[in-house]
Amino acid sequence: MPITIRSSRQWPSGCSVRALATAWRLGREWVALLAIGSLWGIACAGPKTTSIELFRLTPDGAANKAMQTRQFETPNSDELLSASAAVLQDLGFQVTESDRSVGFLRAAKERSAREYGQEIRRDIVAFLTLLLGAAGRANTMYVMPVDLHQQINASLIAQPIDDGDQRQTVRIVFYRLVWKGSGSSGNQSIPPGEQKMEMIRDATIYQQFFARLSKAVFLEAHKI
Amino acid sequence: MLEKSVCLATLTFLVALGLGACASPPEEPEALLAPTEEQMKIRNLQTRTFDIADRRIAMLGVIAALQDLGFIIERANEPLGLVTAARFAEPNYYDAVGITVTVRPLNEKQTTIRANAIFNNQPITDPEVYQNFFATLERSFFIGRN
Numbered sequence: 001m002p003i004t005i006r007s008s009r010q011w012p013s014g015c016s017v018r019a020l021a022t023a024w025r026l027g028r029e030w031v032a033l034l035a036i037g038s039l040w041g042i043a044c045a046g047p048k049t050t051s052i053e054l055f056r057l058t059p060d061g062a063a064n065k066a067m068q069t070r071q072f073e074t075p076n077s078d079e080l081l082s083a084s085a086a087v088l089q090d091l092g093f094q095v096t097e098s099d100r101s102v103g104f105l106r107a108a109k110e111r112s113a114r115e116y117g118q119e120i121r122r123d124i125v126a127f128l129t130l131l132l133g134a135a136g137r138a139n140t141m142y143v144m145p146v147d148l149h150q151q152i153n154a155s156l157i158a159q160p161i162d163d164g165d166q167r168q169t170v171r172i173v174f175y176r177l178v179w180k181g182s183g184s185s186g187n188q189s190i191p192p193g194e195q196k197m198e199m200i201r202d203a204t205i206y207q208q209f210f211a212r213l214s215k216a217v218f219l220e221a222h223k224i
Numbered sequence: 225m226l227e228k229s230v231c232l233a234t235l236t237f238l239v240a241l242g243l244g245a246c247a248s249p250p251e252e253p254e255a256l257l258a259p260t261e262e263q264m265k266i267r268n269l270q271t272r273t274f275d276i277a278d279r280r281i282a283m284l285g286v287i288a289a290l291q292d293l294g295f296i297i298e299r300a301n302e303p304l305g306l307v308t309a310a311r312f313a314e315p316n317y318y319d320a321v322g323i324t325v326t327v328r329p330l331n332e333k334q335t336t337i338r339a340n341a342i343f344n345n346q347p348i349t350d351p352e353v354y355q356n357f358f359a360t361l362e363r364s365f366f367i368g369r370n
Contacts, residue, residue, distance in 0.1 A: 049313035051343035054294075054321045055356040061292060101302035102283050155297045159284050173296055197312045197320075 067203050069171045070210045070221035071161065077103055080158045080168050083216040087209065088154060103158035103168075113150035113178050122146050122183070139186045145194060148181035152200070169224070172209060174200035266347075269354045271338045273330055274365065279305055282327045282335045282365075289357070289364035295323065319344055323357075337361070 072080060081103050085095050093107035122144040133140035156172040175198060182192040214221040276282045279302075286307050287297060295309035305327035313319040323341040330336045339357055341348040348354075 049319040051321055051341070051348050051350060052352050052356065054311055054313060054319070054343070055341075055353045055360075057292065057360065058294065061294060064294070065292065097299060099300045099302055101280060102287060102300045104287075104297060104300040106298065153296075157287055157291065157297060159287070171291055173291070175296060199314060 064201070065171070066224055067201075067206050068173055069169055069224050070213075071224060072168050072170065072214070072217065072219050072221060073166065074168055074217065074219055075165050077158055077160060077165070077168050080170060080217060081105065084156055084158060084170065084172075084213060087212045087216055088156070090212065091209070093152075093154060105154075105156040105158075107154045107156075109152050111150055111152060113147040115147060118144075118146040133186075142185050143183040145180040145183035145190055145192070147178045148192070149179045151177045153177070170210075170213065170221075172206065174205055174209075176200060262349075266349055267338075269349075269351050270340060271336060272358050272361075273334050273336050274362075275333060276335045276365065277329075277333050279327055279329055279335060282337065283307060285361060285365045286325050286327060286337065288367075289361040290323070290325070292364065293357070293360055321348075 074080060078100065081098075081100065085098070085105055085107075088095060088105070088107040091109075093109045095105060095107045097106035098104060126141055126143050129140050129142040152174065153176065154172055154174050156170065158168055158170045161167045161169050178196050178198065180192065180194040180196075183190045210221045274282065276285075283300070283302060283305060287300065290297060290307065290309045293311070295311045297307065297309050299306065299308040301307075307325045307327070308323070309325075310320060310322045312321075321341060321343045323339055325337060325339045328336050328338075337358075339354060341353060341357070
């Protein structure tokens with residue numbers, strides 16, 4: 001990575017070899033900074049996924065499909081779709097997208113994503129880095145950004161299984177987007193907005209949804 | 225004291241610079257709208273014709289195939305024959321792939337299906353990706369009909 005002239009011009013004058021030499025003398029700060037830097041480095045150099053891998057059927061695909069899918073013995077796909085929308089509304093979702101003819105629904109809800117585990121971990125890391133900083137008489141306290149806000153999404157497809165349209169299958173996928181809150185490293189704050197996505201693989205959430213749906217349409221939900 | 229803070233700033237800058245090395249350098253922009261032979265090849269890769277008369281049945285097959293591949297259906301529009309879906313890598317969430325599939329009737333008996341996929345906002349030109357997709361799609365049509 002070449003150092004551009006533009007960025008070196010922004011440095012204050014007099015800070016070059018002399019400043020770096022001082023840095024060597026302040027060994028502890030150096031170590032603390034390196035530790036934080038390498039933590040980031042690990043996150044950056046995580047395993048890379050290729051596009052081909054994302055287009056392969058995976059072994060856990062069948063289990064996921066079974067969890068996300070139920071069959072209903074009814075010819076009325078519209079009723080099933082509107083009941084699904086009603087159940088999602090009951091669960092606090094807002095329907096954001098729909099298409100009747102292919103039996104498609106998408107819904108979202110926004111909630112807080114704060115967890116005790118993360119807050120405790122953040123406090124421990126902050127305390128340890130504070131101690132490290134105190135030993136080196138500098139502010140190296142690292143406050144980890146934690147999950148603050150989440151958007152839970154559902155994507156649902158209700159479609160007939162056979163040509164006779166006597167049975168319908170409903171498949172729903174829940175996933176969430178999580179936004180991390182602001183943390184800080186020493187005197188510098190880490191800007192908020194870091195985001196991650198996660199599939200929801202908790203079977204009970206799917207079971208709850210289908211239990212409500214089968215109640216709503218007065219039909220039994222059959223596992224595939 | 226001033227020297228010390230300047231020093232910290234320098235070190236933070238160096239760390240940031242090191243992190244910057246992780247990201248790949250931006251590529252030279254190509255002539256964006258010029259048609260090329262490469263484009264024709266990619267278009268051929270992305271397009272398949274199926275012996276299905278009903279567009280809705282074809283769309284349901286596309287949706288089922290995408291779901292089996294672990295995609296989240298984001299948009300579907302039957303009159304336009306359009307399906308948009310996305311998927312992100314697990315368990316690291318840095319890589320994402322998006323796909324747009326268009327289903328159009330070719331004649332009374334056949335339907336043309338075209339898929340455009342992007343990986344981290346870059347178009348996918350790897351033939352294997354599209355081959356995998358269409359293989360799953362064929363399987364989905366086969367299961368759907370039986």
